[in-house]
Amino acid sequence: MFKALDDETRRLILDELAVRNGQTLFEICSTLTMRHGIGSTRQAISQHLAVLEDAGLVTSERRGRTKLHHFDPTPLEAIARRWPNTRKADP
Numbered sequence: 038m039f040k041a042l043d044d045e046t047r048r049l050i051l052d053e054l055a056v057r058n059g060q061t062l063f064e065i066c067s068t069l070t071m072r073h074g075i076g077s078t079r080q081a082i083s084q085h086l087a088v089l090e091d092a093g094l095v096t097s098e099r100r101g102r103t104k105l106h107h108f109d110p111t112p113l114e115a116i117a118r119r120w121p122n123t124r125k126a127d128p
């Protein structure tokens with residue numbers, strides 16, 4: 038999962054899916070281009086999505102010929118539970 042989060046484009050994809058779940062590859066590519074100036078190919082974004090799916094951060098579902106992508110925060114929540122904020126307040 039940390040490898041998946043190490044890439045800025047993948048983090049932006051997660052940010053956009055957190056704002057609006059259920060986006061197609063075309064919608065994700067369009068948003069990345071318009072909002073973030075990322076001109077990656079559809080194939081490159083598809084590969085980023087595959088890495089995110091392998092890490093459990095994105096799930097996808099098919100509706101006919103359309104593939105919708107969804108953000109799954111469960112792996113991140115597991116990290117937050119494992120290492121809670123143990124920093125003590127400054128005196």
